[in-house]
Amino acid sequence: MSVHSKKATRRRVMSALGAAALAAPAIRSAHAQAKTIVFGGSVPLTGAAAETGLNVNNGYITAVSYFNDVLGGVEIAGEKYKLELKLFDDASDPARATTLIQRQIDEGTNFFLGSFGSNIVLPTAAITERAKKPMVQTGGGSDAIFTKGFKYVFGMYPRATRQFASTAALFKTLTPTPQTYSVIWTNDAFSKTAGQGVKLSCDAAGFKKLDEFELPAKPTDVSSVLGSVRANTPDLLVCVMHDQDSLLIARQMVASNTNVKCLFQGLGPQLASFREALGKYSEYLMCSTYWDESVPYKDKFFGDSRKFVEYYKTKFTRPIAYHTAGAAACIETYILAMQAAKSTNPEAVRDALSKADYETFYSRIKFTPDGDGDAIIMGSMIGQVQKTKLEIVFPEAASSAKALYPQPTWDKKA
Known part of the structure; x- marks a missing residue:
């Protein structure tokens, strides 16, 4: 513009x-x-x-x-x-x-x-x-x-540390079942606590954590972190940060050919502007969404x-x-x-x-006594980009499509 x-x-x-x-x-x-x-x-x-x-x-x-x-x-x-x-x-x-x-x-x-x-x-x-x-x-x-x-x-x-429970539940339904995960967050109030929530939920669901990374509040380069991701190659890479930072990570993953079986970005793929900016590379990406x-x-x-x-x-x-x-x-x-x-x-x-x-x-x-949304009643649905649209893939009662897993490597995306 x-x-x-x-x-x-x-x-x-x-x-x-x-x-x-x-x-x-x-x-x-x-x-x-x-x-x-x-x-x-x-x-x-x-x-x-x-x-x-x-x-x-x-x-x-x-x-x-x-x-x-x-x-x-x-x-x-x-x-x-x-x-x-x-x-x-x-x-x-x-x-x-x-x-x-x-x-x-x-x-x-x-x-x-x-x-x-x-x-x-x-x-x-x-x-x-x-x-x-x-x-x-x-x-x-x-x-x-x-x-x-x-x-x-x-x-x-729900507060940030309670927002990931539904996503961990989705991960357990994927076939073949993922075994490992790594998590990346940025150094801001929401993302740091969301990162803790990812670890709590994924650990409780039985996934093995390989790495955790904290980026600056306004990252401009993530190449060293992606080098570590390539070295260990988790099944699940979870990024909890704001939209523009999610876009940075996705672009640099494409550029460096950093591949995982599932890239989950808490915020980003739910926006049409994000999907348009990333083009074909947004396919298969997952995110949280609270409404459709x-x-x-x-x-x-x-x-x-x-x-x-x-x-x-x-x-x-x-x-x-x-x-x-x-x-x-x-x-x-x-x-x-x-x-x-x-x-x-x-x-x-x-x-x-x-x-x-x-x-x-x-x-x-329905709010908790502390004022945040009830973790079950107001918790997130999970969306996945399929054919440029965000489809709801979890929970099953609200789903518009089945989750696709594993995602192809970047160079195989049509």
Whole structure:
């Protein structure tokens, strides 16, 4: 995308968010005179996390637009409300994000949506916690977010160390059964704890660990690590890091002819942009995914996932991702909690969120006492790239295709 296109995209996004430049006040919606529920926060529209940040942002916009324009608002305790977003670009910078969140609290915002990345969600959640304002977020899974005793932050995923159990269960179903694994993570809050979760789950499932590697938070070269991988050649190579780092590893594996029977990348292959960037080499790659438009859940607002996707496509041409659906589900979860509480008081809504047991188009929503998603109810599905599409291969009840294993060597991919 050209610089001009990026600037134009950002202008459109900021306009859709209902927020202008940071120095300017938020632009009020057309429904400013009606009773309004404001959702504040920040999203990374620029910087390192922008690729997924835009997906999160689009999910928030889609949900608010649907509730306002299609449903005419929401009813809570017999009163009608319109929804308003008051989100700003945090540029993937935790310091900038915390400044933005504190400013919004000072201005009276009561309900918050999360940014993307545990390195941003953790410090911003600490601020909303001190102010006793709820945050429902789809962008941070680090254990640190859920082990500090916070009572006002709720996440749409299990904490990082609990996210790999379903993947280890899939590995045990592969034929011939894999025996060994190696794991690579980056030095950031989410990836480090996710790496620990990989080891806990794979060891418990009986796989033998050959190597573990920690990369810098922003790696630029992984050739020495891949040399070690080639020397030991695990059956399973598990990479837990953010999308752009997964792409770096896959490209350098292709370039160095580093082959394994299964390459699992926690984040990356779920994005159409990742698959397009890697082309034919994305085939057979596996990843976690928390949502697909074929999931069987239903709700009283969107109806089901396919209808959500249909509406999303009337707003955006950007390919949909599970973070998009998860972000929209944050809004829906807030509304369901407010209706259950019969209140828009922040503490009453927090209490309702802690007792949530709702079915949405995205998933059944149920949080642990620490605020992360229930490990079974809100755990991941496993996707695999097959013929350029991401097919669900686990669990069997949600699968759209069978897992393909072992993957061919890079030079044999059509």
